[in-house]
Amino acid sequence: MTAQHDPYVIISSDCHAGLPTEEYRPYLDARFHQDFDDFLAGRDRRREEMTRLGIRNEAFAAQWFSDNEEGLKGGWDAGQRLKELDGDGVAAEVVFPDADAVDSQTAAPFGVGLGLSGDQDPDLGMAGAQAHNRWLADFVSQHPERHCGVALLPVTGEVDRVVAEVRRAKESGLGALMIPSMWVDKAPYHDRRYDPVWAAAAECAMPVLTHSGAAPREEYGDHLGIYVSEVTWWPARPLWFLLWSGVFERHPGLKFGVAESGCWWLPNLLWFMDRLYLGAHGGKKLSPFAELKRPPHEYLDRQIFVCATNTKRRELAQRYEIGVDNILWGSDFPHPEGTWPDTRAWLAKTFHDIPVAETRRMLGLAAAEVFGFDTERLAPLARRIGPTPADLGQADDQExxxxxxxxxxxxxxxxxxxxxxxxxxxxx
Known part of the structure; x- marks a missing residue:
């Protein structure tokens, strides 16, 4: 088999894992156990509210759990998880919180998973994050070559505690950091108070990410369409706060990513920001952007990436504007809006006419560089489970x-x- 025909080393940049919520107790500091009991007592009420707002579909939920009962255990069972990854042809993964995106039965303590937001109680927020991070470190340590664990980081809290958690998470074997998409009433991310956090993340070589989930739902009433129209906007918003305030200039080793928000919005945003910086007519009345030493697209190519879960054909058509190496595919396992358990068929439908060399970058090699996976260690596994270009319907005549x-x-x-x-x- 020639290199062109080798199976793909597929790395999903967006997967999820988490314990059934009540099982986090051993990982939670004992002084928070009563607060944890109170949190657990409110689960039924929160689920009823999700159903009322249309965020949860009762009939769909019942069918989803019935059809995928065994596979969904891979959300916390390492052995089952490997079976599911192998079945999808996925050699390695980046692991975010909240395995259950339907009933929220695997939510981290105090709701600090995908709903992590800047307005959470500082003590409870850090306690819940540390409980999940402790469990996740144990979980990924079973097969470290296949998993990059994403530590929860309530970054709007006390800076010294936040920096300490960055270093503790790194020492425990986790490889990336998830910060709130929303800071609510706390300091926005252009504030210099966060510089020690960005510096610690860069020093520890831990990419910082936001992930879709949090949104100001209290503003939406019963109008679900507003939520789904905005939920991918909030995690993208920190990008331009960090960029225009010079965070990427001051911390050139910092990597920043936006997860499960698509990448369809990036070409127009990049076009607009570049034109402003380069002196387009509409920006000439503005003062120079003193915090930046280069146009926005250079920071994008150097430090920014998008975990483009369930990447769409429309987005692939724009890949030369976005940058092929800036698009990191993800399966979203085990969430129903992702590609699992039909990833192989989905890849063939989506990548069939994309050049093999570019497909290799987007399906795994770019993610390996961002998150530090060893592709040589993954290669034997990929040869066993990975789909080939022919499996994706890609032609031999690559010219x-x-x-x-x-x-x-x-x-x-x-x-x-x-x-x-x-x-x-x-x-x-």
């Missing part, structure tokens, strides 16, 4: 495939290449 995308690749970021806008035939 023809490359040629079919030549125009899009040449145009690239059209605002920088002076080519016509690839879709409309005009230069905005």
């Amino acid at each position: 023809a495939v490359e040629a079919s995308w030549a125009r899009s690749r040449e145009v690239g970021r059209h605002w920088l290449t002076d080519h016509d806008f690839p879709t409309l035939g005009v230069t905005p």
Whole structure:
């Protein structure tokens, strides 16, 4: 088998794991056990509210758990998890919290999982995060070559405690950090108070990420459409707070990612920010952006990535604007909005006409570089479980495939290449 025909080393940049919530007790400091009992007592009420708001569909939930009862145990059972990953052809994964995205029965203590927000009680927030981080460190240590655990980090709390948790999480074997998408009434992320946190993350080589989930639901009433329209916007918002305030300039070793929010929004955002920085007519009345030493797209290519869960064809068509190496595919296991348990078929439907070399980057090699996976250790496993280019329906004649995308690749970021806008035939 030639290199072109080798199976893919697939790394999912967005998967989820978590204990059934009541089982976090041994990982929680004893002084918080009464608060934990109170939190558990409110689960039924919270689930009823989710159903009332339309966030939970009773009929779908019943069918989902019935159809996938065994596989869903992989949310916390390491042996079952490997079976599910192998079945999907996934060699390694980045592990976020909250395995159950339907009934929230695996929520970290005090709701600090995907709902992690800046307004949480500082003590309870850190206690819940540390309980999950302790369990997750144990969980990923069973097969460290296949898992990168994402530590929960309530970053809006006391800075010294936050920095200490960054270092403790690193020492425990975790490899990345998830911060709240929303700071609510706390200091926004352009505030210099967070610089010690960004510096510690960079020093520890732990990428910092946001993840979709949190949103100001109290503003939406019963209108679910508002929530689904905004829920991917909130985790993207910190990106421009960090960028324009010079965080990426001051901390060039910091890596920042946005997870499970797609990447469809990035080309227009990047076009707009680059044009402002480069002196487009609409920005000439503004003062120079003193915190930045280079245009936004250079920070994107150097330090920013998108965990583009369940990547869409439309997004792949824009990959030369986004940057192929900035798109990290994810399966979202074991959430129903992801590709599991039909990942192989989904990959064939989505990547069938994408060049093999680019597919390798987006399906795994770029994630390996960001999160520190050893692809040589994963290669034997990939040879056993990974789909080949032929399995994805990709043609042997890669020169023809490359040629079919030549125009899009040449145009690239059209605002920088002076080519016509690839879709409309005009230069905005």
